[in-house]
Amino acid sequence: MKSRLLPSSLLSLLQLVLYPSLLCAFIIPDPIVHFGIGAIAGGCGAIAYQPFDYVKAQIQSEEGAKRYQNNGLACFWETLQQHPRALLTGLPVSVTGVAPEKSVKLGVNDILKDSFLLANGGTVLPLWSQIVSGAVAGACQVVVSSPLDVIKVRLQTRKDGEAEESGLDKFRLVWQEVNGVAGLYRGVEACLIRDISFTAVCFPLYSALFDSGIDPFLAGAMSGVVSTFIATPADMVKTRILTRQQQTQPLPAFSAVAATSTTPSIRAQSDGTLVMSGGGGFNNGTMVGIYEPQEVDVMMGDLSQDLKTTTTDNDIDSSNNPFLVAKRIVEQEGSKVLFTGVSERCVGAIPRFGITLGAHEWLEHYASSVGLLSTHLPS
Incomplete structure (x- = not known):
């Protein structure tokens, strides 16, 4: 009788490593894999988008709009010459927060699409189900994206004299300024409108472009630009709500x-x-x-x-009512102001969503090829 060269426990471990499908089929559920892939892809996209996000926040605020005359390029060059590191303000918050944000958005979208596909017999995914999946995913991500926006915008629009504060001091002051947890959801109504409209358009459009044979990176960039344009007015209103100073209007004499x-x-x-x-x-x-x-x-x-x-x-x-705020902006500054920052957002959407959706597609395909996922659909 031959003796066993390796202990049974070590042999079992090697089998799990060599055959990841066994590990994933019995230990890691598909939803966890979806969320993990979304977090990795979203973090990569956030890093590429950060300078564009900083410039966008500056010119959308009331003070920045007056200072730069809604000119994002002027804001970029001035910041690059005087405080180049400021372009990365809020990057730790973005990377830390965008990972769960994107994991929720991409993960929920994938799970719902898989569910609709199974309910439809596993053949064709109707357009309406893709729109619903994207809209629900956008609504779910607000739980993460709204606090992320509050902290990030406050950090990005701090006055020059506050730039010397340490990172911990900045976060402590921001926490005091937003009045705790409740303040983290200031402007959540505008955030809902922005995120739902974005994902309801972006994901179905990406799937259509991808299915037509377009490269995942290019499909992600194209769908991201279109969706970003549509969601810009809601993003503008959201930024104004977050940066607005609560001051009483002066009365007549x-x-x-x-x-x-x-x-x-x-x-x-x-x-x-x-x-x-x-x-x-x-x-x-x-x-x-x-x-x-x-x-x-x-x-x-x-x-x-x-x-x-x-x-x-x-x-x-x-008021935090996005419709009242938008009405006031249009009455005082004109309707074009609602699209302030659209160039910066759309240009930034090319690397942001090209990388995010492209990386997400590649990771999903890889996960399916090694048995991490039982099904795989374009994002």
């Missing part, structure tokens, strides 16, 4: 007496003088003078209108 919500009141003194009190403004909230009754009526009407207008304006300025 006379209505300074009503700078608070207290309703103005009038009382008569013994000498015939009428005293108007509004809770704020001149003379500790009062204006003293002798007025005719008709003048008082007119003044009270003006005060009421000023308070109503100011309250409405401040509600819009402090």
Whole structure:
């Protein structure tokens, strides 16, 4: 009887290493493989996109729009000459955050497409199911992408005097500024609109281009550019919400007496003088003078209108409702402003989504070829 050259436990380990299909079939479920592939591909794309993302954030903010006149190239050259390292501001956040973000987006899309394919008999994947898969994937990724945007945009738009702070100090200050966990989801409504519209277009378009024989990198770049263009207005609104300073609109000169919500009141003194009190403004909230009754009526009407207008304006300025914010931007700056940063986003989408979707396709194909996945569909 021949003796065994290797212990049975070591032999079993070698078999699992030599035959990865055995390891994956019994230990690693398909969803985990999908999420892992998405994380790797997304991280690669994030690194390529970071300089474009920095410039985009600068010119979309109100302060940056005035400083650079919506000129992304001017922002890039000025930053490159004065603070070249600033172009990579937020890169650790992007790489750390984009990995789970992309793993959720790409992973959920793959899982839903596999489910729809099985439900359809494993033959053809209808277009509507690809759109639904992409839209749901975009909605799911908001759980990760919204906090990522809040932190990243705040870091990228910090003032020059704050640039010398250490990394830990920056994160500590950002955490204080966003008011904790709740603040990490500021502007989440705009983020939902942006991400759902993007993925609902990007993934079906990529599949169509890939199925037509186009190279994965080129298909990813083309679908990324088209989807990025469509999602730019929502991204612009999201950036404005995140960078907007919560300031009260100044009232007209006379209505300074009503700078608070207290309703103005009038009382008569013994000498015939009428005293108007509004809770704020001149003379500790009062204006003293002798007025005719008709003048008082007119003044009270003006005060009421000023308070109503100011309250409405401040509600819009402090609102996170993306439709109200977009309306205000269009009224004050014109509709073209909603596409500020579209060039930077679209140019950056070429390496970002070309690398992300190209790497994702290659990794999915490799995983299927070695038995890591039971099925494989274009992203």
